[in-house]
Amino acid sequence: METTEKLDRLRDDFIARMGVIASNDGMPRMSGQVFAMLVFEGEEVAFGDLAKRLSVSRATISTSIRLLEERGLIRRINKAGDRQDYFQLADDAYAAMTKFALAGTRRSQAEIDDTIEKLPEEAQDVRARLEAFASFYNAISAALEDAIPRVTKPKT
Amino acid sequence: METTEKLDRLRDDFIARMGVIASNDGMPRMSGQVFAMLVFEGEEVAFGDLAKRLSVSRATISTSIRLLEERGLIRRINKAGDRQDYFQLADDAYAAMTKFALAGTRRSQAEIDDTIEKLPEEAQDVRARLEAFASFYNAISAALEDAIPRVTKPKT
């Protein structure tokens, strides 16, 4: 068997799995697959190739890419003399991913804190329980924060 | 205004928000709402009351509860002389939640590692990129692991 063919099968399998993982994490499956493709390839991949190799319409690629760009996970490259857009993993994709998760836990904590503030004085017991819940999100946030430097690409 | 009414409004608002948070985290909205209700109430809540106060069928409560029990977030209580089941937050609900998230990141890492193992020798560059991806999940896993003791309820 060709080593190229083998790599192709492996890549497709990898992409499929990452799609599932993405959708478990509350993210569109397709965005996970685009991300996986870029991880696997390393080199810049053209917009049109993404659609072709993932067997999906250009419209879908467009919206998937918008999400990934918004989160700072990929970057768009404009090659001079080529009308197509190319894409590549962002420099600090993993740090960006962690920061995004962190923003989520912070937001959750803020929602709880907001409820706590509105509680009447008498509801001491409710307050204590909500504070425990908020502490949980706080601990997770702290953990993610600690992780950021560890996932950040060391400067070369 | 009655302080009880105010609490009721606050509770409903809290429950609604936690439903949204749950669904953002890739978990059924209803499970998040049941969880929120139990956090807010503190005391045991009857199966029937959950359905009534969340305006949802008993079937829905049954499946929501199954999920929460499987994840170790709540516990079921059988009161002698009462045919209804009651529910309460599990002792270490937040630790269980963290462990569940940890299991997810570990699984993701394992999927990547599995692909890495199958890579042919020649594909050094692909290997390096997948390893970076796996390291990311590894760092997050480590961070969550560190968080477990911090979210665990201190023994009284």
Added chain:
DNA sequence: CAGAGTGTTCAGAAATGTCTGAACGCTCTT
């Protein structure tokens, strides 16, 4: 300037996820 190629948008189709109502097995009461 006409034509081909690009990425984006959006209404609607398709797929997926979630909720319900009815049927069921169980236990307790009468």
Added chain:
DNA sequence: AAGAGCGTTCAGACATTTCTGAACACTCTG
């Protein structure tokens, strides 16, 4: 035994998310 009340299951209704195809604006080429 019969009946009432409980939690579970599952097919189907419903709602939401995700994908597509067509229309569009833009740019480059001939």
